[in-house]
Amino acid sequence: MGGRCSSSPDTLRIYSRDYWPLALLKEVKGEELPLPIAVAWPESLEEVVKLVKLCNEYRVPFVPYAGGSGVIGATICERCLVIDVKRMNKVIHLSEEDSYVLVESGIMLRKLEEFLNGRGFTLRHFPQSYPEAAIGGLIATKSVGQYSTKYGGIEDLLIDLEAVAPDGGVIPLRRNIVPRASTGPEIKSLLLGSEGQLGIITKAALKVFKIPPFDYKNSFAFKSFEDALMAVKEIVQSGLTPAVARVYDEDDSSVRFGDGRDLLILILEEYSKPLLEAKVSEIGRIISRYGGREAGEDYVEKWLEKRFDVISELKKLVVPMGLWFETIETAATWSNLIKIHSKFKEIKKVRGVYAVLAHASHFYEVGACLYFTLTYEADEKVYWDIWREAMRVVLENGGTISHHHGIGLLRREWIFSEIGPSLDYLRRIKSALDPRKLSNPGKFLG
Amino acid sequence: MGGRCSSSPDTLRIYSRDYWPLALLKEVKGEELPLPIAVAWPESLEEVVKLVKLCNEYRVPFVPYAGGSGVIGATICERCLVIDVKRMNKVIHLSEEDSYVLVESGIMLRKLEEFLNGRGFTLRHFPQSYPEAAIGGLIATKSVGQYSTKYGGIEDLLIDLEAVAPDGGVIPLRRNIVPRASTGPEIKSLLLGSEGQLGIITKAALKVFKIPPFDYKNSFAFKSFEDALMAVKEIVQSGLTPAVARVYDEDDSSVRFGDGRDLLILILEEYSKPLLEAKVSEIGRIISRYGGREAGEDYVEKWLEKRFDVISELKKLVVPMGLWFETIETAATWSNLIKIHSKFKEIKKVRGVYAVLAHASHFYEVGACLYFTLTYEADEKVYWDIWREAMRVVLENGGTISHHHGIGLLRREWIFSEIGPSLDYLRRIKSALDPRKLSNPGKFLG
Structure with missing residues (x-):
């Protein structure tokens, strides 16, 4: 491995967290995060094999790492060897x-x-x-x-x-x-x-x-979040599948676009112009039927411009006010989305919570993902109060505890409530494949 | 369970095979097939649990069963309890x-x-x-x-x-x-x-x-199997996805449609007429570019009529001649399909083989399934000669040993050649979940 290994304090600190907002908060507050013991940067399959075999020989737990961009603390692994495959x-x-x-x-x-x-x-x-x-x-x-x-x-x-x-x-x-x-x-x-x-x-x-050569971008304003969702439901179930559909509730629209209506952002991509045109016209008909009104391409451009940078935007706004942020995503079938949305919005009433914004952003024939962005007093107790309430709301109203962020350290407490005894069978599989419990231990598989 | 259990010889014989052509051949020839010890017909989750727990208590192997329509011998399980969930x-x-x-x-x-x-x-x-x-x-x-x-x-x-x-x-x-x-x-x-x-x-x-209210059916004749495949490739990769696309080579077309050209059977289904029309016209353009000529809706209707009954049709033709039949499916990326097709057709030269028909029938962005129908002398040695050659051809030329029929007793010998040491890890998982080796033993997981 040559010099491609380090246990310098600076390196360990860098690898002590991902983008889990609670870990970031602790870092900002100067709290200690659990540190790995070393970081290795293998350059080939053979080197990864060698490292993992060494870990097995010396009973050293290890955790794979690459971008470090997760938001659930899955890579936080005290006294583990970080195996960073970035090279x-x-x-x-x-x-x-x-x-x-x-x-x-x-x-x-x-x-x-x-x-x-x-x-x-x-x-x-x-x-x-x-x-x-x-x-x-x-x-x-x-x-x-x-x-x-x-x-x-x-x-x-x-x-x-x-x-x-x-x-x-x-x-x-x-x-x-x-x-x-x-x-x-x-x-x-x-x-x-x-x-x-x-x-x-x-x-x-x-x-x-x-790369699809033809696209169409537009936004539409609806009378309600539900009308917008039902329009997208019909669009998706009619095989008119857009590349991007995002339905923002009034609060989220206000913050992101300065427009307090329920907005739908739409991007279509196709390989032929006539097909694109046919879809655009069918979609237009459906949107009208649900009362949607064109709101122009500017909102789409604005979204495109900032779409990878929402967190740092938010941080600029909220951190100076002593607030902090979190994003919580769930998914549910169509008939449960509105119920979850309205019950989840009540988390505003949790002490210390400042705002709960919501949009729906990944659509399927049977339902969609709801994505909530929260700001709250930068305090760990408030943080966990929010999560307990959020997980109760989604589990009791037809949702999943995670649509795409995952479990990590963050959601360990709730996975059994969702998958039940499947978790025990997964743990048996984990034991069969990892009898020494070395691969990212302390997470939901034990 | 009341009377919902049987070990009568007639019942055991019925459950002694699925639709694996080799098992059918043995039956026709009067050879003994391995028999289960009993068949149970549970009516609820609780009854299945009870049966499986009894099997664990008394170390009785069991095999789940329902339609019995598999073609690989996966349900053949000597001295097992058949748990038929049909009720x-x-x-x-x-x-x-x-x-x-x-x-x-x-x-x-x-x-x-x-x-x-x-x-x-x-x-x-x-x-x-x-x-x-x-x-x-x-x-x-x-x-x-x-x-x-x-x-x-x-x-x-x-x-x-x-x-x-x-x-x-x-x-x-x-x-x-x-x-x-x-x-x-x-x-x-x-x-x-x-x-x-x-x-x-x-x-x-x-x-x-x-149920999609609008459809389009047509067939097209091409100068070569490859031209037809490349047309479908462009259709699928352009997002014009048909519900059904089937490309028959000349031999297969002759037998099934009495038309010795390379034929494409096409069915589109949509929820809106303008969308259907846009797709049909784009597809027409692509097909023309690859030299395809309309061959009419009749072939589609003929296929629709007989599509669930090919085996019994074949049996009517081949059995009286002392021949037998088999179907072998594989899948490969586009660039390997023609190679596999032409090498597989050489199986005609295997002693005892009478015909090798081929069509492509399930399409993906990256490739397709090739489906071969073979007739041959009704003899077990010829049968295995065919399979050995077929599996060699697909493995050496970019294919998989099975696109959708599965492994069963039939393909046990070749699974390691395809998935390698993944098989060992799967067997460890099997041991973790089934420590007493009771769930359909003797198959590829051991």
Whole structure:
């Protein structure tokens, strides 16, 4: 490994947190965060295998790391060896003919997207963490991007992966890259959302798309949040799937666009102009039927401009006021969205909470994701009061505790309420694959 | 369980095979097939739990069963208790508002589809086994249907499931039915393709669609199989996704349609007429560019008429001649399809082989499924000669050993060549969940 290992205090401090707002708050307040014991930067599969085998030999827990852009504290791992795959960042193979790319897991999403764009392709995966996330972390978190309504979540882009199991063995790529196979249960599906607890993802084969040459952008104002949602429901269920649809409630619209109406931001992307035109006209009809009125392209441009930078924008606004921020996402079927939205908004009444903004931003045939942005007194007790109330509201009203941020240290307390005894079976699987409990211990798999 | 259990010789014989052509051949030749020890027909989750716990107590292996329409011998399980969930066949809940249905796993696909059709909905899942398959089996096999290009495989329809683990514990539904969640690895993804080796699926929540009111059917003749495939590639990659696309090579076209050209069968389905028209016109342009010529709707109607009955049609033709039949499916990325097609066709030269027909029938952005139908001398040695050669051809030329039929007893020998050491990790998972090796033993998980 040469000098590609460090345990300097500065390095350990950098790796002591991800973007979990509570960890950031503690850092700002000067509180100590638990530190790893060292950081290693392997450059190949073989080096990852060697590190993991050493960890097994000496019973050293380890945690995989790449972009560090998670928001749930999943990479916080006291006295662990951080195995940062950031230097494993090669594009191994782009097949333009077959529309897929094989990469090392440490490649930054932005770098990969730029590489693809230079060749006329795109991954079309744009989470808010786009500037800082790496591919391995996106898979381990089960990420979705802002264009997911059309292009799917990371699970829909992922064709195959390679990983180093917790015991140092290799879970290899399938012999051939194929579009689909029925060859037994997919062990690789377990790596999706594994958050470092089932080994280290080292390679990924992902679908890519030709950059769509035609698009349409517009925004619409509705009389209510519900009307806007029902319009999008009909749009999606009619196969008119937009690339981006975002429905902001009045509070969220006010803060982001200075327009206190329920706004729908819409982007369509197609490969043929007549198809785009047909969709735009059908969508226009549906939106009118639900009382939507055109509000212009400016809001879309404004969103496009700031879409990866919401947190720092927020921080600029709230931190000087002694406030702090959090984002909480859930998903539910259509019939539960309005109920969750209105009950969740009542969290405004929790002592210390300043604002609760909401939008819906990833749509499916059966429902959507609701995404809440909260500001509150910069205080840990207020923080956990909010979370307890939020998780109660989503669980009791048809939601999931997480649509795409994951569990990490943050949501450990609530996962059993959602998946029940499935958790026990997952823990048995964890024990079978990681008998020494070394791969990111202390999280929800134990 | 009352009288809902039997070990009569007639019953055992019925449950001694699925639709694996080799098992059918043995039966026809009067050879003995391995028999189960008994068959039980539970009517509830509780009864399945009780049966599986009894099996654990008395160390009796068991195998889940429903439609019995598999083609790989996955349900053949000597001296096992067959747990047939066919009487667990209720539609528990259809949410018209949220477009999903919750069913017991023993419901027949055809019954479910008819139930949904009566309410304006459809599952749009039409495997060839449609008349006889049950939902649980389709999940355990990782099925795809003829409309998969637009609506996806069973994995894309599946929202959630309930199962009885091999130890008799329950893997429950998620607390709420949600469109997506990032709450750790999905243990349920392991049940997809599990072929009875990881427990018994008892319930499933599945997406449903409103019946699309507009469709377009046509067929086209091409100068070559490759031209037809490349046309479909461009159609799919341009987001013009048809519901059905089937490309038949000359031999397959001759037998099925009496037309010796490379034929493309196309069905589009949409919810709006202008959208359908826009797609049809774009698709027409692409097809012309690849030299395709309209061949009329009759071929589509002919296919629609016989699409669930190909095997019995074949049997009528081949059995009287002392021949037998087999179907072998693979999938590959676009650049490998032609190579696999031409090398696979050389299996005609294997001694005893009479015909090798081929079509491509499930399309993805990155590639497609190739489906081969073979006739050959009704002899077991010829049968295995074909399979050895077929698996060599697909593995060496970029394919998978199975696109949607699965492994069963048939493909055990080749799974390691495709997934390598992933198989060892899957076996560890199997041991963790089924320490007594009771859930469909003797298959690829051991």
